[in-house]
Amino acid sequence: MNPKDFVIGLKTAVIDENIMIHKDLFSSTSMSDATDEYWKRAIALFNSIPAEQRNVFLEVIRQIMVDTTSNILGIMDGVNTIDGANDDFSLTYGKDGNNLTGDLQGLFLTEVGKT
Numbered sequence: 001m002n003p004k005d006f007v008i009g010l011k012t013a014v015i016d017e018n019i020m021i022h023k024d025l026f027s028s029t030s031m032s033d034a035t036d037e038y039w040k041r042a043i044a045l046f047n048s049i050p051a052e053q054r055n056v057f058l059e060v061i062r063q064i065m066v067d068t069t070s071n072i073l074g075i076m077d078g079v080n081t082i083d084g085a086n087d088d089f090s091l092t093y094g095k096d097g098n099n100l101t102g103d104l105q106g107l108f109l110t111e112v113g114k115t
Helices: 003-028 037-048 051-077 104-113
Strands: none
Touching (some): 003 104
């Protein structure tokens, strides 16, 4: 796996698949079916939004996923920092330890921009 394949897979698994799960959960879960207090409040909020604004709500959730993933990749790349982390991070893949770190954030944002 190379860095581009990694970010494409990450975008698919973290952004695309999760937003579809959220859309389905918000659209098909009734208040009486929700057992978790967080989901009850979230479903109540979603149901209180006018139908034409629900897509905007889901777009906001998607953007939060994108921003969070981008920030984590930026930390891996050394572009963003964590207080107290003084050494470089490294992300490797496979038995041979292929280095994936470098421009993951940029590659990811490019892939996200395509959709």
